[in-house]
Amino acid sequence: MKYEIIGNVLPAVEITFDHENEAIVTQSGGMSWMSEGVRMDTNMRGGFMKSLGRSFAGESMFMVTYTAERSGSQIAFSSTVPGQILAIEASEHPGMILQKGAFLCSEKNVNVDVVFTKKFSSGLFGGEGFILQSISGQGKLFLEIDGNTVLKELAPNETLLVDTGNVVAFDSSIQYEIKSISGAKNILFGGEGLFVTKLSGPGKVLIQTQNFSDFAGRISALIPSK
Numbered sequence: 339m340k341y342e343i344i345g346n347v348l349p350a351v352e353i354t355f356d357h358e359n360e361a362i363v364t365q366s367g368g369m370s371w372m373s374e375g376v377r378m379d380t381n382m383r384g385g386f387m388k389s390l391g392r393s394f395a396g397e398s399m400f401m402v403t404y405t406a407e408r409s410g411s412q413i414a415f416s417s418t419v420p421g422q423i424l425a426i427e428a429s430e431h432p433g434m435i436l437q438k439g440a441f442l443c444s445e446k447n448v449n450v451d452v453v454f455t456k457k458f459s460s461g462l463f464g465g466e467g468f469i470l471q472s473i474s475g476q477g478k479l480f481l482e483i484d485g486n487t488v489l490k491e492l493a494p495n496e497t498l499l500v501d502t503g504n505v506v507a508f509d510s511s512i513q514y515e516i517k518s519i520s521g522a523k524n525i526l527f528g529g530e531g532l533f534v535t536k537l538s539g540p541g542k543v544l545i546q547t548q549n550f551s552d553f554a555g556r557i558s559a560l561i562p563s564k
Contacts, residue, residue, distance in 0.1 A: 445477030485548025492539025
């Protein structure tokens with residue numbers, strides 16, 4: 339399988355299958371265009387309970403597998419907001435944790451499973467819900483990034499505070515919890531809300547420069563109401 343990431347503002351990843359029966363998996367409705375010679379199969383990948391967990395994590399219950407019927411066939415998946423598409427090798431990041439909405443598509447041997455946040459407060463106040471996602475297996479995984487990608491590598495016991503909507507993914511070795519903003523004036527007038535995400539090393543953290551939920555909220559505030 340070969341791939342090319344096309345475009346800058348609203349990029350797409352175009353995949354060319356080298357062999358018959360190669361396959362790529364995405365959420366329902368994720369495909370942008372494809373050539374002839376690609377077979378589509380919609381199913382609850384992993385069964386009902388796993389599909390239900392995906393829905394809690396912000397993804398579709400139904401997944402779609404696109405399988406090549408001949409070599410050279412192509413398929414493309416586009417980002418939904420301005421940003422980047424990041425390709426990673428799942429076997430090099432076993433157990434990496436993803437925020438909901440980060441998964442775009444992957445090879446069929448990559449597993450994306452739901453995981454519960456370790457602390458109740460992280461799920462309740464973290465902005466990502468109680469359920470995140472973890473990756474395993476082998477093959478390419480494509481992540482959708484809002485804005486640009488920033489990679490931070492934390493040393494043991496080194497910490498980083500990040501707005502919850504700007505966290506994309508982090509290694510399984512990273513400790514994840516929610517820290518409240520200190521000081522009444524900071525809470526009321528600082529514009530950062532009540533909580534930030536505290537990430538403690540060692541391990542890698544992927545951050546996105548845009549929090550699209552905040553951006554959408556700003557647009558919504560400008561829409562005249564009756």
